[in-house]
Amino acid sequence: MGFKLYSFAGFSFYLFVGLTLHLQVLEFCSAGTTSSYVRKYNYDIDMPLDSDVFRVPPGYNAPQQVHITQGDSEGRGVIVSWITADEPGSNIVLYWPENSKHIFRADGIVLTYKYYNYTSGFIHHCTVEDLEYDTKYNYEVGIGNTTRQFWFVTPPKVGPDVPYTFGLIGDLGQTFDSNTTVAHYQLNPAKGQTVLYVGDLSYADDYPYHNNIRWDTWGRFTERSAAYQPWIWTAGNHEIDFSPNIGEPKPFKPYTHRYFVPYRPSDSTSPLWYSIKRASAHIIVMSSYSGYGKYTPQYKWFTSELSRVNRNETPWLIVLMHCPMYNSYETHYMEGETMRVMYEKWLVEYKVDVVFAGHVHSYERSERVSNIRYNIVNKRCTPTKDESAPVYITIGDGGNLEGLATKMTEPQPEYSAYREASFGHGIFDVKNRTHAHFSWHRNQDGVAIEADSVWLHNRYWKTMAEPSIAVS
Numbered sequence: 001m002g003f004k005l006y007s008f009a010g011f012s013f014y015l016f017v018g019l020t021l022h023l024q025v026l027e028f029c030s031a032g033t034t035s036s037y038v039r040k041y042n043y044d045i046d047m048p049l050d051s052d053v054f055r056v057p058p059g060y061n062a063p064q065q066v067h068i069t070q071g072d073s074e075g076r077g078v079i080v081s082w083i084t085a086d087e088p089g090s091n092i093v094l095y096w097p098e099n100s101k102h103i104f105r106a107d108g109i110v111l112t113y114k115y116y117n118y119t120s121g122f123i124h125h126c127t128v129e130d131l132e133y134d135t136k137y138n139y140e141v142g143i144g145n146t147t148r149q150f151w152f153v154t155p156p157k158v159g160p161d162v163p164y165t166f167g168l169i170g171d172l173g174q175t176f177d178s179n180t181t182v183a184h185y186q187l188n189p190a191k192g193q194t195v196l197y198v199g200d201l202s203y204a205d206d207y208p209y210h211n212n213i214r215w216d217t218w219g220r221f222t223e224r225s226a227a228y229q230p231w232i233w234t235a236g237n238h239e240i241d242f243s244p245n246i247g248e249p250k251p252f253k254p255y256t257h258r259y260f261v262p263y264r265p266s267d268s269t270s271p272l273w274y275s276i277k278r279a280s281a282h283i284i285v286m287s288s289y290s291g292y293g294k295y296t297p298q299y300k301w302f303t304s305e306l307s308r309v310n311r312n313e314t315p316w317l318i319v320l321m322h323c324p325m326y327n328s329y330e331t332h333y334m335e336g337e338t339m340r341v342m343y344e345k346w347l348v349e350y351k352v353d354v355v356f357a358g359h360v361h362s363y364e365r366s367e368r369v370s371n372i373r374y375n376i377v378n379k380r381c382t383p384t385k386d387e388s389a390p391v392y393i394t395i396g397d398g399g400n401l402e403g404l405a406t407k408m409t410e411p412q413p414e415y416s417a418y419r420e421a422s423f424g425h426g427i428f429d430v431k432n433r434t435h436a437h438f439s440w441h442r443n444q445d446g447v448a449i450e451a452d453s454v455w456l457h458n459r460y461w462k463t464m465a466e467p468s469i470a471v472s
């Protein structure tokens with residue numbers, strides 16, 4: 001009897017040890033991955049001004065720097081923007097559905113701006129409205145012998161199970177690496193249909209007097225994608241261009257003149273924060289570099305905007321901002337903390353699916369965590385798992401001249417699921433109301449390779465306990 005008891009006790013002891021070891025392994029696995037991939041060293045310099053990607057299109061006053069973005073709240077509008085260098089020329093966009101002979105026209109506006117000793121070309125913005133959903137349109141800008149034609153495809157009608165594929169690019173700049181990032185994105189077989197751009201565009205402000213010629217080169221460089229699919233813009237710190245010492249005290253001047261966004265349809269009072277609906281996603285764009293404290297216009301707009309989101313119509317709630325709230329790199333460490341303190345509880349309460357940010361020139365993906373219980377005196381200041389929290393993804397790895405952020409805080413915090421100092425882009429592929437797939441593609445790999453990926457289960461529909469729809 002005594003032997004049996006000893007044996008039983010012994011079994012219990014070993015079971016306990018085994019369980020403990022097992023839990024330790026699980027805990028270790030959940031601590032996240034710092035990639036062992038070592039990126040080949042490459043000094044990041046801007047492409048020279050005579051690079052082919054900066055070439056001015058031929059012809060007198062030819063439209064250049066053509067780019068489009070969504071022009072209304074639901075995807076039936078497109079803002080077409082372009083610049084003419086010599087004279088205003090025409091403000092008109094001609095457009096027609098592919099395989100149709102009926103040509104429509106829309107009239108836009110033209111503006112210019114000065115920045116220190118630079119005077120811009122004639123910047124045209126024209127909103128094309130009432131388009132058919134899910135339709136390919138050709139469009140033409142310019143006049144006389146120097147017209148140029150492009151095309152875009154409108155999204156499907158907004159609805160909960162509409163598949164759609166977004167590309168993610170941030171902090172692109174105009175280096176050789178930037179060029180690789182755009183090429184890699186364009187060749188990706190996942191075929192991103194719209195770019196969610198998380199801020200820091202041209203890096204012109206890294207030049208003396210913020211040489212705005214580098215805004216023009218950036219516009220010509222990105223035209224090969226941005227003229228054919230909408231880029232949804234977010235303002236970063238390199239868009240501020242605040243430089244009173246050279247007589248430029250107005251923040252965001254070049255950016256807001258060059259890149260129009262549809263902020264009025266979402267009842268925003270500023271182009272720096274706004275929202276759109278596209279396919280099955282509701283996308284909220286925030287400004288990390290505008291007032292966001294309580295009672296500010298952005299705060300008031302954001303909190304009321306959340307209450308307008310209809311997850312039955314657009315299950316996927318995506319937030320874009322430039323400065324990440326969760327960042328375990330040494331670069332820009334804690335810079336997003338004040339915004340996190342102000343906004344994280346809203347993101348959790350409204351079950352935001354994913355927050356995309358840039359700013360840190362690397363890649364990082366978080367677990368679903370929150371840090372909203374901390375109240376200064378309760379010592380609960382470590383992020384903990386939270387099924388209502390978004391995944392935070394830093395995708396500021398477009399490849400600009402400031403180089404990679406390589407120094408990471410150690411050890412890797414448990415909230416950080418994966419991090420790697422390489423340039424690349426992301427793909428957010430919505431399958432239906434319950435599932436989306438995110439993948440990250442480093443520039444050094446073949447175009448189809450996913451260096452990191454994760455399935456995301458929609459936060460709203462998960463907690464609604466709806467039957468999951470099969471993932472295609």
Ligand SMILES: [Fe+2]
Binds near residue numbers: 238322
């Ligand atoms: Fe930045």
